[in-house]
Amino acid sequence: MPQPAPASPPALNSFDEFTRLDQVILGRAEHYNAHHTDTSWRLFFYDNVAPVLGRHANASGEELLPIPGQLVDELNEDIAGLADALTGCGVKVLRPATPGKDIDIRSPHWDARATPPLNVRDQTIILGNTIVETPPHVRARIFENDLLKPVFYRYYRDGANWLSMPRPALTRDSLDTAYFTRKNLDVSRATDGESAGVIEGLGLEMVFDGAQCMRLGRDVLVNVANHNHELALRWLRDNIRDLRFHRLDAMADNHIDSVLVPLRPGLMLLRSPAYLKYLPKAMQSWDVIYAPETDDSNFPDYSDLGFVIPIGSRYMDINLLSIDENTVVVNSLYPELIQVLEGRGFTVVPVRHRHRRLFGGGFHCFTLDTVRRGGPEDYLS
Ligand SMILES: N[C@@H](Cc1ccc(O)cc1)C(=O)O
Numbered sequence: 060m061p062q063p064a065p066a067s068p069p070a071l072n073s074f075d076e077f078t079r080l081d082q083v084i085l086g087r088a089e090h091y092n093a094h095h096t097d098t099s100w101r102l103f104f105y106d107n108v109a110p111v112l113g114r115h116a117n118a119s120g121e122e123l124l125p126i127p128g129q130l131v132d133e134l135n136e137d138i139a140g141l142a143d144a145l146t147g148c149g150v151k152v153l154r155p156a157t158p159g160k161d162i163d164i165r166s167p168h169w170d171a172r173a174t175p176p177l178n179v180r181d182q183t184i185i186l187g188n189t190i191v192e193t194p195p196h197v198r199a200r201i202f203e204n205d206l207l208k209p210v211f212y213r214y215y216r217d218g219a220n221w222l223s224m225p226r227p228a229l230t231r232d233s234l235d236t237a238y239f240t241r242k243n244l245d246v247s248r249a250t251d252g253e254s255a256g257v258i259e260g261l262g263l264e265m266v267f268d269g270a271q272c273m274r275l276g277r278d279v280l281v282n283v284a285n286h287n288h289e290l291a292l293r294w295l296r297d298n299i300r301d302l303r304f305h306r307l308d309a310m311a312d313n314h315i316d317s318v319l320v321p322l323r324p325g326l327m328l329l330r331s332p333a334y335l336k337y338l339p340k341a342m343q344s345w346d347v348i349y350a351p352e353t354d355d356s357n358f359p360d361y362s363d364l365g366f367v368i369p370i371g372s373r374y375m376d377i378n379l380l381s382i383d384e385n386t387v388v389v390n391s392l393y394p395e396l397i398q399v400l401e402g403r404g405f406t407v408v409p410v411r412h413r414h415r416r417l418f419g420g421g422f423h424c425f426t427l428d429t430v431r432r433g434g435p436e437d438y439l440s
């Protein structure tokens with residue numbers, strides 16, 4: 060149920076995914092009019108884009124793949140609906156700065172068209188009173204957090220701690236393909252045509268996205284699918300001493316928020332029973348809501364718009380955002396899930412979100428919850 064935010068907003072405090080939400084950063088999509096499909100992009104989204112790589116005239120190599128303006132406008136409309144719904148629930152909504160124009164970036168080793176700050180979940184983890192910036196896999200995202208700095212400085216002035224994992228050079232040799240090798244997948248369609256430079260002696264780097272974590276009070280689940288992630292897990296354990304980090308062994312290639320969403324202590328939403336085995340023992344006895352089958356008619360038909368690549372899976376809508384332990388914001392285009400959640404006693408706030416597969420994000424991806432009421436509780440014993 061909507062509750063008024065406390066009179067003086069507290070400083071950064073966010074330890075979990077489900078206690079009462081008071082403040083959130085919501086991403087924005089202005090200038091999201093192309094995907095730069097370099098090797099780092101093609102590898103990151105490989106599970107989803109492999110079937111279409113090569114089908115398009117140029118997609119076998121690096122290119123700037125345009126996204127029709129109508130889709131960007133419709134996405135912005137849906138995000139505005141999300142902002143209104145959150146405000147209506149008594150949540151204070153903060154926004155990143157706007158890029159203002161298309162931005163081409165260049166490092167000493169590669170260049171890219173910058174990605175706007177839409178999926179703000181991905182490049183940062185809030186761990187209690189600490190902002191942790193994470194080292195991106197996709198080159199186009201390396202400066203994305205600059206647009207969140209005005210908000211981060213506000214929290215910093217109010218006493219938050221602020222850390223960044225080492226910035227990766229993202230050279231030709233930086234990224235580990237072990238996840239795919241383990242599954243006997245040939246990723247040459249992603250790596251052929253690689254144009255980035257090399258730094259002699261560097262090799263695999265710390266590369267990791269905030270969305271590979273799920274926070275549960277004093278415990279944090281961390282998906283580790285390759286050596287890039289392994290280095291990041293070590294960094295987290297070395298630098299954040301008062302939380303327990305649990306390694307999930309390759310539960311997914313990278314992000315896990317369209318696989319698993321803890322809804323409240325003892326209850327989670329899970330993509331399917333096949334994922335239970337990746338979770339810590341204590342969570343395997345939680346009550347589970349499995350993602351119901353969804354219908355193709357819930358997804359827009361893009362056939363009249365020319366070639367568009369869905370970078371996200373059909374499971375994107377698992378990616379809901381909790382307002383509190385009984386209230387969740389869910390895509391209105393996943394009525395099957397709404398029905399199941401209402402059947403379990405949840406109040407569902409439906410918000411329309413059409414192009415989740417094209418921009419690769421649901422409501423959890425678009426948001427970074429900076430203030431929730433919960434603390435470092437032990438939910439796992
Ligand atoms: N297979 C990944 C790829 C992906 C990542 C981020 C996105 O925004 C979209 C797609 C999905 O889990 O998690």
Ligand SMILES: NC(=[NH2+])NCCC[C@H](N)C(=O)O
Nearest residue numbers: 178270314317371372375424
């Ligand atoms: N935080 C995020 N951007 N999450 C997106 C995860 C998407 C996931 N790969 C899927 O395709 O379903």
